[in-house]
Amino acid sequence: MVRARHTYIRARLAGLYSRLPIGVGLLLIGWFVLGVCSSNITPSSVSVRGYYRRDGTYVSPYHRRPPGSVAHDEPYQFGALCGLGLAIAGLISTGSFIHALWKKSDFDLLPPIGYVSTLPPPPVKPRVPDAFAKSRKLWRCRRCPRLISVGDRYWYFSNPAPYAGRERICPSCVSAVATEAKRYPQEAIAYSHLVAEEQRRVARIHAEQYRVVYGYDAPAEELGVFIEGRFSRRGRHGRS
Numbered sequence: 001m002v003r004a005r006h007t008y009i010r011a012r013l014a015g016l017y018s019r020l021p022i023g024v025g026l027l028l029i030g031w032f033v034l035g036v037c038s039s040n041i042t043p044s045s046v047s048v049r050g051y052y053r054r055d056g057t058y059v060s061p062y063h064r065r066p067p068g069s070v071a072h073d074e075p076y077q078f079g080a081l082c083g084l085g086l087a088i089a090g091l092i093s094t095g096s097f098i099h100a101l102w103k104k105s106d107f108d109l110l111p112p113i114g115y116v117s118t119l120p121p122p123p124v125k126p127r128v129p130d131a132f133a134k135s136r137k138l139w140r141c142r143r144c145p146r147l148i149s150v151g152d153r154y155w156y157f158s159n160p161a162p163y164a165g166r167e168r169i170c171p172s173c174v175s176a177v178a179t180e181a182k183r184y185p186q187e188a189i190a191y192s193h194l195v196a197e198e199q200r201r202v203a204r205i206h207a208e209q210y211r212v213v214y215g216y217d218a219p220a221e222e223l224g225v226f227i228e229g230r231f232s233r234r235g236r237h238g239r240s
């Protein structure tokens with residue numbers, strides 16, 4: 001009884017009252033149109049069996065165009081094509097219902113929950129310049145408006161840095177970046193906690209949706225697999 005109800009709910013979610021009737025309807029209409037139209041198309045050739053003429057000579061079998069035939073049977077040819085198109089559309093719609101019912105998990109059949117992530121952008125690991133040089137020209141720091149005068153020390157990234165393309169950075173910016181870099185591991189850990197928290201929140205919403213639609217609690221393992229897949233599939237900032 002529970003099983004039948006479960007299957008019925010799954011079928012409803014898969015499109016028992018939408019995709020399936022539309023698909024079957026299109027298929028039947030298409031099939032009918034195709035049948036009517038193609039039966040009205042004159043055959044492009046008829047085969048003639050071999051026979052003996054009155055004088056005894058044998059005429060071997062051959063094909064000929066039927067009497068009064070035309071190259072194209074408008075509008076039947078067009079109609080048959082339309083019928084075929086409708087039938088194919090119907091097959092696709094019906095097929096997608098069957099596919100959803102057989103292959104999709106209970107969770108994947110449920111409609112999207114419309115959850116929008118509240119996570120801030122993830123922290124970016126700052127890159128600290130690893131080489132320094134003495135300025136031979138007047139430069140401007142790439143991170144702040146300070147000028148780097150001739151003879152001043154500036155910092156740059158040794159890799160990849162042809163001399164001309166160097167990002168020259170003033171000493172005070174370098175110490176600021178170094179401080180940020182020291183803070184980064186902690187920020188990364190804090191962020192991973194935020195992600196885990198959001199994952200739990202999303203899992204709760206999906207579990208609640210499952211309970212409301214199917215009428216009982218989702219198996220914990222199934223929920224775990226679904227949440228894991230969802231978070232790795234759409235990325236952490238995705239909307240679904």
Ligand SMILES: [Zn+2]
Nearest residue numbers: 141144170173
């Ligand atoms: Zn600077």
